[in-house]
Amino acid sequence: MHFHARGISRMTIGDYDGAIADYDEAIGLSPGVAKMRVDRGIVWMAKGDAKRALTDFDMAIQIDRNSPGGYFGRGLVQARAGDHDGAIANFTHAI
Template sequence: MNAYQKGMDAMQAGNYEEAITHFRQALESAPDNPLLYTNMGSLLARAGEYKQALACYQRAIQLDDKQAGAYYGAGNISYNVENYQEALQFYRQAEAVGMDDQSLHMMIGMCEYQLDNLPFAMARLQRAVELDPDDEDARFYFGLTLAKSELIAEAIEAFQTVIGKNEGHADAHYNLGIAYFSKAENKKALDYFNKTLELQPDHYLAAHGKKQVKKATEN
């Protein structure tokens, strides 16, 4: 337990290599502790050692099939390698054993968005926003889902809220440009494309959007 506590302290301080060393020592004394494997998996994932991290999560689940954190961590690994269907299965398993927090709703929503299951994505991302109104990623992807569902007014509101919290969010400006262009409000669209390029000069989609607005205006 002393090694475990040292590992937790090191992890919270951001000293991941030191934390891994302590957790390995703890596992020598308690090789059947599922929580240790879950924490080790989290540390290895942060270090980019995904294969080893997944093995730790799987071992944690073998020892305790109600280890929600292990399911969630395995889901994150699958999501990072763009295996969205597998990630969704892991996240749903985490939920089935009792996990119910903002990050889980966010990641389920992200999977559903990537899989083009828009109604499910919208419900989950909306819940994530409700649980943490300051999470700009959740609100941004909620806006993307609304826009993709052709709920343009609602999408505009979501993107404007993101910008209200982070004026430098280039992609929120870009998507506002797209939303206003779809409404044939070309002046507003051009303003947002210009702002995007001011924030991120190499944003080629905004540059293309700007050309499309000018072409539509000329016509």
């Protein structure tokens, strides 16, 4: 979890590339942890890469069908893309 914690710290200070590198390492060590995919998806969104963010949120949901972060993140991507019905469905599922 060291890489995950450092990824959070790097994301907080705006070092998005460093955060992604840390999340990549963390995911490689623990590929079955949905939270790491959610957090990396948040960084991809911060960088403006909705496609990669959506891939991570979808993967988080595949890992954990009840991942509130995965559904919430996916809803954010949809809302930004103008898919309000899809966003509402995902936000509702997150709740």
